[in-house]
Amino acid sequence: MVKVGFVGWRGMVGSVLRQRMLEENDFQGLKPLFFSTSQVGQKGPEIGMEVPELADAFDIKTLSSLDAIVTCQGGDYTKEVYPKLRKEGWDGYWIDAASALRMEKDSVIVLDPVNREVIDEAFESGVKNYIGANCTVSLMLMGIGGLFKENKVDWLTSMTYQSASGAGSKNMAELVEQMQTISKATEGKKMPVLELDREVQETIENPDFPTENFTVPLACNLIPWIDKEVEDGQSREEWKGSAETNKILNSKQQIPVDGICVRVPAMRCHSQAITIKLKEEMELKEIENTIAKANEWVKVIPNNKEDSIRQLTPIAVSGKLTVPVGRIRHINNDASFVTLFTVGDQLLWGAAEPVRRMLQIVLKKIS
């Protein structure tokens, strides 16, 4: 039986991964070993079968005995452990949710409903590193992958509305704490709305307002910068949009992808408003069909108010694998430009699901 190690299974993405694996019965047919960086020797998680006690996530010898390692532990862990493993001659499959190895030549970024052919070719040629993409990129490609597949995209801009979960579990908790602080400060107060507004503003501006993780308020606010600064006024999150999209698609010619990435006070679903310059004019029906037939999770939402406000929102999508795409229309009656809006669960298709599916692909190929 194939021996698979799991590192970082207790964190937010790791927990969603474990949950999805249980739902899909994925633990059957493999021999799991769970690792820990802090609780070595303790009991492993409940997965409906006997599992050995937790192994040491820094124990290169034990890690080297595995056929595949799945890690959601984060980039620092990858940077520390992965080179040591390869140096020791380990040639198993490394499946990673972190970004550390994404752009390496010997890694493939995985999103199999979009780039299964790229994955299969890489597998044939002996690639052993399969890395999950940036969440915004995965969710954009799950939504409009059909237009890329049919080579319709000349360039695009994606203006994002990214949830707190993308910044991490502590940030999600901080967003709720910020909302609670505002709620406590205004609870039961009946006052004219402009006074209420001032009360909210003063609460948020109070130095005691909880901003340890985001560094600035997110509740009643937005943050128009995600991740570090790179070059030319771009954030790293914006840079990834182009770099990772083109790597996932294995583009012969780079397709320009750019935009502004913004954090908004949604909990776990990222949204994006996308404008696409098409290579040729397309009727709206053709655009909708091309989008809808690309995979079984994308769902075209009719461009009307009722469907949009009910089905095309973070709250509608939270915890679901469905990726709705709506507000589809030409700009300015020009059939070579289309604008649309899409939403996806940042922890599912944005993080855990591509990694879960990649493990299944590896297992099928090597079992």
Ligand code: HSE
């Ligand atoms: N970098 C993303 C964000 C999440 O901050 O929303 C991880 O892909």
